[in-house]
Each structure stands twice: as structure tokens, then as C-alpha cells.
Amino acid sequence: MKFSMLDKASNIVAISPRLARRTLLAMASSVIVTPLLWAAGVSVSRPSEAFKDKSIEDVMRTLFGDANIPLSDVIQITMTDLAENGAVVPIKIQTKFKDVSAISIIAVENPIPLIAKFSLGKVTSGFIATRIKLAKTGDVVAVVETTEGIFQARKKIEVTTGGCGVSDR
Amino acid sequence: MMKSIKVRTTLKNGSVTVRMFVRHPMHVGGPRKNGDSYAPHFIQEISCQLNGEIVMQGHWGPGIAENPYLSFIVDNAKVGDALAFRWSDNQGGTDVFETKL
Numbered sequence: 555m556k557f558s559m560l561d562k563a564s565n566i567v568a569i570s571p572r573l574a575r576r577t578l579l580a581m582a583s584s585v586i587v588t589p590l591l592w593a594a595g596v597s598v599s600r601p602s603e604a605f606k607d608k609s610i611e612d613v614m615r616t617l618f619g620d621a622n623i624p625l626s627d628v629i630q631i632t633m634t635d636l637a638e639n640g641a642v643v644p645i646k647i648q649t650k651f652k653d654v655s656a657i658s659i660i661a662v663e664n665p666i667p668l669i670a671k672f673s674l675g676k677v678t679s680g681f682i683a684t685r686i687k688l689a690k691t692g693d694v695v696a697v698v699e700t701t702e703g704i705f706q707a708r709k710k711i712e713v714t715t716g717g718c719g720v721s722d723r
Numbered sequence: 724m725m726k727s728i729k730v731r732t733t734l735k736n737g738s739v740t741v742r743m744f745v746r747h748p749m750h751v752g753g754p755r756k757n758g759d760s761y762a763p764h765f766i767q768e769i770s771c772q773l774n775g776e777i778v779m780q781g782h783w784g785p786g787i788a789e790n791p792y793l794s795f796i797v798d799n800a801k802v803g804d805a806l807a808f809r810w811s812d813n814q815g816g817t818d819v820f821e822t823k824l
Binding site: 595598605642643646659668671673679681683685 | 738751767768772773776777778779780781782783784785786787788789791792793794795796797798799800
């Protein structure tokens, strides 16, 4: 038994130069590839189809498939309950989830429901603050993609004057 | 073209809060009150690089308000790090801004 194991071991040694060259090549290519990937950071192509969708259900399906996205208390949408001017509504989305890869903002009643999708790098916190337009009273949905899964939070906003109507300009 | 990006950064305990102001009309497109129409004109993509690595990339529709404001937090930042910002809109317009912490 012992002898045969030794024999096998010597076999491995015998083919090792070739193996070594292969592993070396593989290692070399991985060394070349990794910094390139790292240098690129996050780079996601535009979800063009989702921007064409006219309803929240379609947007959700285009972006996340048929998955049922659970509501989460860990996602906090900070914004006014009553927006007098729908053209400029400040919104802040915060989450304590680690490794947030993307935050999407969707306004249910807007003609183009998907407002924005932010892809975040590993060193970027789960935090986004911006200003959005709201057409009329309805839910604002924040969808957070993490390594633990996809979660959402909703908040109903009353809008006095819509921000997507006929322009004065 | 006039500089369209203004950035304020606050570095605290190794994480930087970036506040970004962009001058852009962000038009939805559609009818005017006088009957004619105007074309959509909005930022489609906006990104921030920290030392050459993209740490934030936003795909926008016209639902972001005029003269967009955006704030986000990047951890693992230190004095001397390079930040680069870039946006591009649906009419081919683009602008970049670079700064150091």
C-alpha cells in the first residue's frame, strides 16, 4: 500500500513541470485580470427596458424578475409626507444592510415610474439622498439589493402640485 | 461649456460624505402651454470614481428633479484620495469634475 502511494506521488512529480507551467499561466492571467476588474469598480449597463415600463409591476418584473420582494424595516425613507411642489421633492434612503449593491427609487404614480437606479461599490454605504419629481399622490418605493437579498420599503406621499405636467417653459 | 458640477465633501472618521450639485434642466419632454412641444433632455448616467474605481453609478430617468442634487457616503477614504465625477445626458452632453479630498 505504502509503496503504491509513493508511486503515485512520484507520478505527480513526473508531470509537475507541465502542471506548473499551466498553473503559472493561470496565475499570471488571473493576476492580469483582477486589477482590471478592480479598477473598473461597479459598472452596470443601463436598465433601458425598465425606464420604458409604464407601471410599477412591470418595472419590478423587468428589474428583479418575478421574485417576491419583502418589506423591510431596516430601510428608511426620509421624505416629507406632504409635497407641495411635486417638481422638487427631497428624498433620503438609508439602510443598515451591509454590502448594498444597488438602490432603486420608484414612484408608483409617475408616468415613468422608475426614477433612478444607483449601483454602489463595496466601499459605498447604503445611503442615497437626492431630489425627485412626483406626478401625483402615491407610494414611493425604495428597493435595496444586498448580498442577503432584495428588500423594499414604501412611503405614501401626498402631492399638491404635480411635477410632471405641462411645462411653463 | 460652463462647469456644471459642484461638489462638497466632508471627511470624518475615514468615510466621506459627498454632496454633489449638477446644473442641468432635466426636461421630461412633452407639451408646452403654448401648444408646441419640447424634447426630453435629462442625465442618463452619473458616476463617481474614487482613485479610479467607480464607487457609485446612477442610471437616471427624467424623474430626478431639475438641477440635480445627489449625496452618498464612501467609506475607506483618506486625505489625498482622488475623486472624479462624470455625467452624460440623452442628447450627448457630458461633463467631468475632478477633485482631491
